[in-house]
Amino acid sequence: MKIEKIHHVAYRCNDAKQTVDWYVNNLNMDFVLAIAEDHVPSTHEPDPYMHVFLDAGNGNVLAFFELPTKPAMGRDENTPPWVQHIAFRVGDRDTLLAFKDQLEANGIDVLGVTDHSIFHSIYFFDPNGHRVELACPDPEEEALMKRLDAVKWDMLEEWSRTKRAPRHAEWLHARELAEIAD
Structure with a gap:
């Protein structure tokens, strides 16, 4: 018994149409499905909603709920904004840079390119x-992933004991730090 893949990931949105338009226009996703009902199928509670689905490529689906009767959206104030995110893979650095240019041309503030080595x-x-994160593989991704795979359990065990960052993979951001230091 094993999970096959993620069927979809769902988030809340402020405005379903605005959200669909944004993902279609900025990330070139296709709008594939909308479901709207006055009752929640799983809990049967009365709560009108619009549920929209976008094709994020290769059978990956990103979905959103607009909930007009609920209080305004918030976020976990105890979690930094950089923690909770969704990351999409793009084919290569040229594609990543093309998306960066497109997003910035559309007035969206973009952080990066950040070099995570892998x-x-x-x-x-x-x-x-x-x-939202867009990520492309490093040309050395396969070899670097093998290095990380070899230390993952040791890192997890050390973190579990100490709650301090283990040094097994401190090389990961060495290139980025070296560029900052120059």
Whole structure:
């Protein structure tokens, strides 16, 4: 028995149409489905909603709920904004940079490119305040992943005991730190 893949990931949104338009226009996703009902199927509680689904590529689906009768959206004030995010993979650095240019041309603030050694990322926020990451593989991704795979359990055990960052993979951001130091 094993999970096959993620069926969809769902977030709340402020405005379903605005959200669909934003993802279609900025990340080139296709709008594939809308469901709207006055009762929640799983709990049967009366609560009108609009549930929209976007194709994020390769069978990956990103969904949103607009809930007009609920209080305004908030976020966990104890969690920094950089923690909770959704990351999408793009094919290569040229594609990543093309998305960065497109997003910035559309007036969206973009952070990065950040070099994580195994991949490179840009970060930005959607109109609902959700952090989004686009990541492309590093050309050395396969070899670097093997290095990380070899130490993952040791790192987890050390973290569990000490709650301090283990040094097994401190090389991950060495290139980025070296560039900052120059």
